[in-house]
Amino acid sequence: KLTEDERNTFEQVVKLKKDVIDKILYFEKQMSQAATVKDFATAFYESMEYFELPNQLMTERDELDLNGNHEKAEEIDQIWNGLIQILDDLVLVFGDEPMSMDRFLEVFDIGLEQLEFVMIPQTLDQVSIGTMDLAKVDNKQHVYLVGMNDGTMPQPVTASSLITDEEKKYFEQQANVELSPTSDILQMDEAFVCYVAMTRAKGNVTFSYSLMGSSGDDKEISPFLTQIQALFNRLEITNIPRYHEVAPLSLMQHVKQTKIALFEALRSWLDDEIVADSWLDAYQVIRDSDHLNQGLDYLMSALTFDNETVQLGETLSKDLYGKEINASVSRFEGYQQCPFKHYASHGLKLNERTKYELQNFDLGDIFHSVLKYISERINGDFKQLDLKKIRQLTNEALEEILPKVQFNLLNSSAYYRYLSRRIGAIVETTLSALKYQGTYSKFMPKHFETSFRRKPRTNDELIAQTLTTTQGIPINIRGQIDRIDTYTKNDTSFVNIIDYKSSEGSAILDLTKVYYGMQMQMMTYMDIVLQNKQRLGLTDIVKPGGLLYFHVHEPRIKFKSWADIDEDKLEQDLIKKFKLSGLVNADQAVIDALDIRLEPKFTSDIVPVGLNKDGSLSKRGSQVADEATIYKFIQHNKENFIETASNIMDGHTEVAPLKY
Template identity: 30%
Template sequence: MSLQFIIGRSGSGKSSMILDTVTAELRSNPTGSPLILLAPEQGTFQIEQAILNTLGIHGTVRAQVLGFRRLALRVMQETGGSALVPISEEGKKMLLYKIVRRHQDELKLFGKSADQLGLIERMNDLYTELKKHNADFSRLEEHIDLLESSSRTSSLLKDKMSDLSIIFREFDTELAQFYIDAEDHVFKLAEGAGESSYLRGANIWIDGFQTFTPQEYLALKALMKTAASVTVALTLDRVYDDGLPPHELNLFYPTAVTYMMLRDMALTAGIEVKNTVLLDTSPYPRFKGSETLSYLEYAYERRIPWREDAAPRDMSKSLHIHGAANRLAEVEGAAREMVRLARDEDARWRDMAIFVRNLQDYEHVIRPVFADYGIPFFMDKKTSILHHPLMEFIRGALDVVLRFWRYEDVFRCVKSEFLLPLDGSLTREDMDVLENYVLASGIQGYRWYDGRPWKNAPSLSLELTQDTNGEGMSDNRQLHRLEQCRSLISTPLSTFERRLKRSGNVREMCAAVYQLLEQVEAPQRLDTMAHTALVQGQPQLALEHRQLWDAVLGLLDQIVEMMGDAELELEMFSGILETGLKDLKLGLVPPALDQVLVGSTDRTQTSHVKHAFLLGINEGIMPSNLQEEGVLSDQERVRLSEIGLELAPGMTRRLLDERFLIYGAITAASHSLWLSYPIADEEGKPLLPSEVIRQMKRIFPTLQEGYLNRGTDVSESLNSQLEHIHRPLPTLTNLIAQLRSWRAGLEVFPVWWRVLEWYRTREEWQDATEFLLGSLNYRNRANGLTLATSHKLYGKRLRTSVSRMEKFSACPFSHFAAYGLKLKERQVYRLQAPDIGQLFHAALSMMALNFKDQNRSWGSLTTEECLQEAESAVDKLAPKLQGEILLSSHRYGYITRKLKNIVGRASIILGEQSRRGSFEPIGLEMDFGPGRTLPPLTFQLPNGCVMEIVGRIDRVDMAESDQGLLLRVIDYKSSQTDLRLHEVYYGLSLQMLTYLDVLLSSAETWLGRPALPAGTLYFHVHNPLLQSSNGMSAEQAQLEMLKRFKLKGLLLADREVISKMDDQLEKGYSDILPVAVKADGGFYSSAAVATLEQWQSLLGSVRGIISDIGTRITDGNVDIAPYRLGTETACTYCSYRSLCRFEGSHEDNGYQVLSKPGKNELWERFDELGRKEERE
């Protein structure tokens, strides 16, 4: 029994000495007593490789590279304990979740937080920490009593410890009875080492550790008592045999404490402590090839600058510091250097490694960049599989059952693609069609599996003369395909639901999950995914797919082992399984030998790196600005330590230990070291360089710092630009950047023209090159359609509506997207503002048609009759709106009652307006167009095309006057609307005037004599709330309500005509019309009236505007040119913004900026347009 230390600074040859000793033993006696190398679990693979490479053999039995856990398992096979069921970290968290939920009513703080993100994980971390520090959970109550009796203890800490005592006591009891976890393995090693024949006479070398937990110290003590020899390698600057540790700010403080603890432990146990081997020969073996890196290792801690007159000869080759525009530019710069090393210096990928402090900050950048540069790499991390499609499918299936087949949960399963048939008979595109149908029809709950055939999707139309079958689903073949998709989804999920709900215990619930996965052929799908990943050159992803099935089965087995016979509520079971899935991680070994190692400074260990790249050296990141994230704060840890509950070092010590991690990273390489930092994050927020960068500059004052930007710049030197010519894909991007500068008038080096020629002569790169070259001419503009294309889309005879004309005026591209490409937002089963407006419109039209058939009018109805008719109309229309959406729930039932009140209020007001005038409806829902009641408005366009305006007029009123027949148009609107003349002029509001023009043009044919324009009016359907601070009588309330419904629009400036709309005009103003009359009979300037001549000019102008719009449509105008009028733009509610990518600030884009002329100027313009139209 003996203990010996091998110490030395980083790179001094400690690991090499151990490997040399082991390999010498193996060569001299391959079958002797065991040779054991004890190392951190994550480092064992590299050490095994190193031994085999040194020996030049394929394997060995005598030498074993083990971590604490694997060594413990080896000992337990001899001494007992291997029959206990191993429990994984995921299993522990699931058990913790169950215990917290079970005791939630007793817990003071954590009872309602079981589902809080991260809580269970942090509880498990604390439990593990306590166990590593030999905490006796049966004595927690004693510690709590001490806390309770002390006035220095906060009530928060008392409540925490009370809760933790309840949770951990039961948790520890359950674990001790049936299971063994990672910390128990170390305890079993300490307990059984003395009885192990395998360890007796073994020689043990310990390498790669800086510190140990109290539990590990017990195991090491047992090993020292049993093994023939124990040799410990520590990164330490000198021997500390005097019993005095260095100052805690000393870089080597952690390893010095470890040295002293092990030495004292051995001496106390009577174990021989041999002379310490101190490796201090300069230069250290690792740095023999680099004077710069050798001095860096020496000077980093001491902060001694290199004399400027004696700068190392290899500094520019061995040490590089770079600032970078962002992390992407930083990683691209490192990738270029790696390619250069491989190309120019014959470096192997395995000779290189990237170290970062937080791997999550760089993982998403490194993966795509290295793929573009063709650099194989291995990411040294436990891979979370939470968002793997299989995980999404399992979690989605549980939510389908728990939340009664909600749309989101069902399609979470669908989009995982684990429900698609492997034979490809149904595809993702079929599921997309199904999703559109489900959204439009409001399919959820029992409608998925009730067996009743699905019907066509609900219509968006409430037209009284048509059925309500949806246009898109009229094809029975498509419905049949939808039923196939439905069966593919509902069959396995409904079977899973039945099995899960009939389960008597957790074992049967886990079996239901397994049977679901078998039913959807999950193993075969994972094999297919793995094969695809391999074909795409992603071996690490392929490994994840292959390991996942066993990982999921292992998790289910773990649940069965822990609580198989327990009877749990489905929600509890789901929560337990969800907890396990969230924390399921895969530990992968490198899938190939020649790869770049990518890891974090606190995890990754390697001693055979030639070229190290240390990225992300920013303030607050390296060294890390650690945050308190555990259940206990630093202050609470100190308080617990005072009462004898030992815990891990606090935040202060961990912050100091960050320096040791950095020291290990910057001294890992033997040939070159690359240091870099971004100056901004992904959001453009500034980042500062770390103190590490400043220290490097102090040590090497003459070292020049480089700057990394994305792509190349023509202002750079030729040599700098040549560095960007390497791998085909990133070089092509750089080439395009150079050519873009050339197009801007800048000069580029001739080498780029040779690069362009290379791509053009390589068949495999020609398509990509031509595509990217096209980007040089890219402008965010839509090229106009050719005449042939325009005719193909619209026809030579354009049949269109007025609203379509208005859409074109708002933005030609939006018109093209809607009517040329026929793009539309997908229909969703919910009540929206347009649906409500359509219901109002249809209900009032239905009532008016009924009155006409019964020879009644609005004015003849009482208030009660209006309300009854409104209720009847809404009741008839409700089943036709959006697939009976108003009948689908109590909430919608309440909305229906509100809608009835609104329609009833509107009908009462319409009755009062009718009684005040002599205009009577003569047309309701009047269609105009070929073969309709009225002919279309037809235009012969200058380009030879013919345009027909078709549509439907809500309501036409007529009255007789001394001047002749009068016609007016009324439109029902669910929002406040008015006729704004400037919007008419710009083509944004043409509907009402066009309808009136159609009526006047056809009056002689339709009514037998010509007619005059009486006006166009909008009726706002709503139910306003009256408010008064002093109260009001019923008559006052009725009058105020009438004013709230005042019609908006434009009327003929003739008092007789207006009197026929409101017979109470004598008082000088109207309660129902937008007019006020002066004492002399004239109209106030605010009155919305126009003379007959102005009406003629206005209607003539509208025709000219429509003709111009029609010409531009048929000419193929598809400009991305939305209007802007004040603060209002066409983009505000546009559905096609993601398609056109319009940016008002971009030089290629610009609004149609519209002014708002004065009233007189507008009439002058209309007069001019009207005369022009007459001439033409």
């Protein structure tokens, strides 16, 4: 039998157990019915009210105060206020945004981790500097947010992961597997971080943003700041570059600060802008004081410094570059981009300091080597390939070439072995595209990785005719053509230049760049081929066909849902991704040979040619030029070589980067 005290204790335990279970069930019910952030926050607060948590906390706080334990009492106040502040912040930032319970609790937990007990500071005046996502800005008298520009706050969210947002959501729904946050979650987190930083100041908050970038481009303010401007009508906006005109004395608090502000003011004065007389007085005081004028001469010289290079003399130019120019096409293109860059790299022979570490290899070189190996094995007859043959040749080529890349680097780790498999997949996809293109073209690939120079070292190399500068100095051009396709009709040979590119941006022939000597490669290659008809085994009459780029890559086809996948359409979309780009001779014989399927109202999916209803070339789907125009470009390209080489030997070293 139980005693009276034991019975009372038992009844209290049962009552406490029932009370706790009731409260837990109430909390679980409230949270399970919530669907948005506002619903979750409301359910959380109502549950605390139901638990009588506020009354209990306040009672305990009062008792601590009465007992003289004021620090503990203050902590309870801060805990409760912080808890309510987090819920308010979540509602203000996310509002009626749908969110799962797990995600809400995760964000709520992040807010709890940021709570700190505020004690008496060690110093009354203190400046803390940090990034917005890590800075502790609670209870700071003044918060200064720097760089509130679009693109910085919020930072752009880029989809760079292997798994898309849709796939992440699918995994979470079907397999209950939580992956990394999706883009929309990251954007909401960014908004929350910004809100916390903006609303924690006790006294003031200042936002700073720039109107112009370092390169002179216009910059926009952050959309978060735009929302604040819409909410408050009396915000004070100060243009800092002009601040020295309005209140110059406020910038003269310290010698170093004054010198910096003085430099800006004098620079404005030299630009014929009006500045306060106080700055001229400040300059005279600093200049005449031995104690203050340290470093002033350096600042003044910076005001009038003009970063101009000196043109080299004839003797020095020959000493640097030699009595003849032996160079690749890319060297001449580099000069057009910036003469000083060419002078630094080829005149002064400046290079980055050698690092004794494993250097990154060039995937483009690997693709070139693999495609050359396979092309020579099949004599360029891509159309006879089938899937089995493609895989066999790919594996054979990779086994031959990859072990030679940086001492078998691609077999040194799991990452590089994965990269090797990916290279193989890209090569297989590329060969499938080449098979498709070869099936519908009369042009046949004949020569691969063909080198050219002034004096060929083998019979397979081509001869590059020597050009001459205005000073009489020989120009010897060298290089390598990835692929030469030929087609012969009525004793006339037509040639295509095919250049493999592993990056999409470089697989575009821009005729404006060709004209100004920024893109000299394709016209040079065509010129070399036309000069070497005998070495290439062509007829006496040789004409240009196409100057074309082939993008070696692994295409990605986007679709909205699994139901949208259609194998035939997917295959067509993949083929279109490998469509050749560039310039084609408008000669009818060339057009007919490039794609044998061409007919009225048809646009080729292998070359940049399309026909209208009447059989004429369409402007939208065709990148063509008549033969005379192509020859004019080739001749102009030669003139660019001569002009560029002449400028080099004239000693031009201007800092003049070309922005296109």
